[in-house]
Amino acid sequence: MSKRSTPTSQAIVVIRKELRDWSRDRRSIITVLISSLLAPGLIFFLFNSMANRQRSVEDVTIPVVGAANAPALVDWLRQQAGVTITDGPADPEEAVRTRREDVIVVIPQNFVKNFSASKPAQIRLVADSSSQNSRPKVQRVRSLLQTYNGQIGSLRLIARGISPAVASAVTIEDVEVSSSQQRAAQILGFIPLFVMISAFTGAMAISTDSTAGERERGSFEALLVNPAPRITIAAGKWLAGTMTGMLTVLITAGLLFAMFKQLPLQDLGIRFRLGSPELIRTLSVVLPLCPLIVAIQMYVATFAKSFKEAQSYLSFLMMAQMVPGMMATMNTMSTKAWMYYVPWIGQQTLLTDVLGNKPISPVVFVIVGVINLTLAVAVLRGTAGLLHREKIIFGR
Amino acid sequence: MIRIDNLHKRFGEVRAVDGVTFDAADGQVTGLLGPNGAGKTTTLRMLYTLMLPDEGRILVDGIDAVADPQGARFALGVLPDQSGLYPRLTAREHIEYFGELQGVTGADLRSRTDHLLKMLDMTAIAERRVAGFSHGERTKTALARAIVHNPKNVLLDEPTNGLDVMSTRAVREIIRRLKEEGHTVLFSSHVMQEVSVLCDTIVVIARGKIVGSGSPDDLRRQTGHENLEDAFVSLSGLEPEGTPS
Numbered sequence: 001m002s003k004r005s006t007p008t009s010q011a012i013v014v015i016r017k018e019l020r021d022w023s024r025d026r027r028s029i030i031t032v033l034i035s036s037l038l039a040p041g042l043i044f045f046l047f048n049s050m051a052n053r054q055r056s057v058e059d060v061t062i063p064v065v066g067a068a069n070a071p072a073l074v075d076w077l078r079q080q081a082g083v084t085i086t087d088g089p090a091d092p093e094e095a096v097r098t099r100r101e102d103v104i105v106v107i108p109q110n111f112v113k114n115f116s117a118s119k120p121a122q123i124r125l126v127a128d129s130s131s132q133n134s135r136p137k138v139q140r141v142r143s144l145l146q147t148y149n150g151q152i153g154s155l156r157l158i159a160r161g162i163s164p165a166v167a168s169a170v171t172i173e174d175v176e177v178s179s180s181q182q183r184a185a186q187i188l189g190f191i192p193l194f195v196m197i198s199a200f201t202g203a204m205a206i207s208t209d210s211t212a213g214e215r216e217r218g219s220f221e222a223l224l225v226n227p228a229p230r231i232t233i234a235a236g237k238w239l240a241g242t243m244t245g246m247l248t249v250l251i252t253a254g255l256l257f258a259m260f261k262q263l264p265l266q267d268l269g270i271r272f273r274l275g276s277p278e279l280i281r282t283l284s285v286v287l288p289l290c291p292l293i294v295a296i297q298m299y300v301a302t303f304a305k306s307f308k309e310a311q312s313y314l315s316f317l318m319m320a321q322m323v324p325g326m327m328a329t330m331n332t333m334s335t336k337a338w339m340y341y342v343p344w345i346g347q348q349t350l351l352t353d354v355l356g357n358k359p360i361s362p363v364v365f366v367i368v369g370v371i372n373l374t375l376a377v378a379v380l381r382g383t384a385g386l387l388h389r390e391k392i393i394f395g396r
Numbered sequence: 397m398i399r400i401d402n403l404h405k406r407f408g409e410v411r412a413v414d415g416v417t418f419d420a421a422d423g424q425v426t427g428l429l430g431p432n433g434a435g436k437t438t439t440l441r442m443l444y445t446l447m448l449p450d451e452g453r454i455l456v457d458g459i460d461a462v463a464d465p466q467g468a469r470f471a472l473g474v475l476p477d478q479s480g481l482y483p484r485l486t487a488r489e490h491i492e493y494f495g496e497l498q499g500v501t502g503a504d505l506r507s508r509t510d511h512l513l514k515m516l517d518m519t520a521i522a523e524r525r526v527a528g529f530s531h532g533e534r535t536k537t538a539l540a541r542a543i544v545h546n547p548k549n550v551l552l553d554e555p556t557n558g559l560d561v562m563s564t565r566a567v568r569e570i571i572r573r574l575k576e577e578g579h580t581v582l583f584s585s586h587v588m589q590e591v592s593v594l595c596d597t598i599v600v601i602a603r604g605k606i607v608g609s610g611s612p613d614d615l616r617r618q619t620g621h622e623n624l625e626d627a628f629v630s631l632s633g634l635e636p637e638g639t640p641s
Binding site for chain 2 (some may be wrong): 021024
């Protein structure tokens with residue numbers, strides 16, 4: 001007879017087995033990689049395209065048709081920072097319509113005549129207002145031309161002995177509300193959501209394989225005949241799943257922060273910093289949620305007779321967990337105190353605070369962690385209870 | 397030593413096990429013989445503590461399996477009805493996993509595992525993942541992990557079901573050895589021949605009730621049939637209506 005094993009050593013045996021089994025499953029490893037690459041990849045793409053658009057406005061190439069008609073204007077344009085002048089195509093309208101050019105300046109032949117006579121000299125700005133991408137560039141060219149207009153007008157007034165201020169009845173100061181910083185903040189708002197999704201998908205393999213998978217293979221019966229309490233077996237599986245969930249979160253967070261080091265945030269005028277303190281705070285918000293995520297996944301998956309059935313249940317669950325994050329990114333709800341203490345909503349709220357550099361009391365972190373862990377253990381007990389049901393042990 | 401006393405289990409209206417009583421003694425092989433659906437698996441499931449009887453008592457080495465299932469499990473080695481394996485683990489890892497859950501560790505576990513692998517003629521496939529195993533290889537793996545902790549009482553639910561000749565022989569050999577070593581072996585089968593070859597005591601079960609028990613000779617005497625198969629058919633009431641017994 002062997003010496004009796006203790007529940008602790010049995011739980012460790014189960015953890016080791018589940019992790020070994022998991023590490024040999026190519027599908028689960030690929031899931032971890034994809035889910036941890038998703039967030040950094042998408043955010044990198046969004047920011048980069050924003051930065052590119054910004055740069056395209058600063059360094060602008062203006063095709064001009066009929067440059068010879070207004071050499072002074074063209075020379076002035078050339079002297080402006082970041083402006084390059086090229087010869088415009090023969091058919092400017094067609095070129096813009098086919099999106100070969102974003103904007104073309106056409107100077108008609110009668111420009112000189114009108115200009116010399118101090119009459120309004122016409123300039124045509126060919127643009128396609130339905131093109132979202134060219135809009136900032138068109139705006140830039142238009143404002144350059146307006147600046148030129150203002151300068152020449154002022155000079156003419158001074159030449160006639162009139163103060164240019166007389167001509168400006170009203171001055172307009174632009175206050176841009178939808179700045180690129182704000183759009184950047186919107187993108188950053190997705191980070192909590194993505195990190196929580198990665199926690200979910202990373203743990204899914206073990207949560208389903210060790211419950212519905214055991215049922216599907218018919219291996220529960222043999223496993224539960226062993227002299228290990230159900231709670232011990234469930235706890236071993238739960239801890240193994242939690243480890244894989246946390247691992248995925250760590251990889252995701254690591255990639256996110258590595259990526260933020262590479263991003264041209266300065267070009268966007270964003271004063272956003274993600275350093276090690278923010279990293280640690282982000283992790284201390286999301287990691288305590290992992291045990292609860294896994295416990296709920298396991299509880300739900302235990303009802304499923306097969307791996308596939310479990311996966312479809314869990315994909316509904318994943319959508320449910322995305323709801324608070326979605327609501328937070330779509331309309332900024334005013335933060336109320338209770339929101340910190342409800343799982344998922346709390347993580348979303350806390351992460352928004354962390355990324356927005358708002359100070360958070362460490363006490364809140366501790367309370368949130370304790371709440372999550374308590375709920376996780378309660379759900380785990382529920383799962384252990386399910387393992388007593390004859391329908392679940394034997395029902396295939 | 398296993399004692400089962402007046403065991404009942406009902407599923408809805410069906411009395412799956414209806415007052416089963418028998419003993420399985422140390423150093424003996426006891427066969428639970430019955431047609432499909434007779435209540436063999438349900439009886440064994442209650443015995444190996446995964447199913448709760450509606451009524452009745454089960455003693456495993458004097459431990460009440462209903463009141464102290466955990467204690468009873470330490471004294472049991474079970475090859476259950478469903479013996480699913482983990483496709484990504486090797487045969488050796490299966491045996492060691494269950495050994496460790498039972499508290500067998502270190503050098504003890506290694507030597508026990510090697511011994512079983514050798515006895516079941518599995519040394520060549522020990523380090524292979526079970527995903528590609530044949531039915532026989534799977535059953536042998538499940539059997540090895542069931543008895544890795546050298547349990548006093550061994551329960552086998554239809555261990556030779558669907559096995560080829562060589563695997564059947566290996567399983568029979570294990571059963572004989574366990575008997576020689578003084579274990580209590582209880583296995584179920586619906587194959588008369590198998591039971592008659594291996595068993596010291598046969599318990600015939602039909603429609604949830606024990607319809608006969610004793611040594612093969614006892615059964616022949618009870619039924620008046622020289623042929624053991626005729627005795628089985630007669631006891632289990634399988635013969636068609638109107639046929640004289």
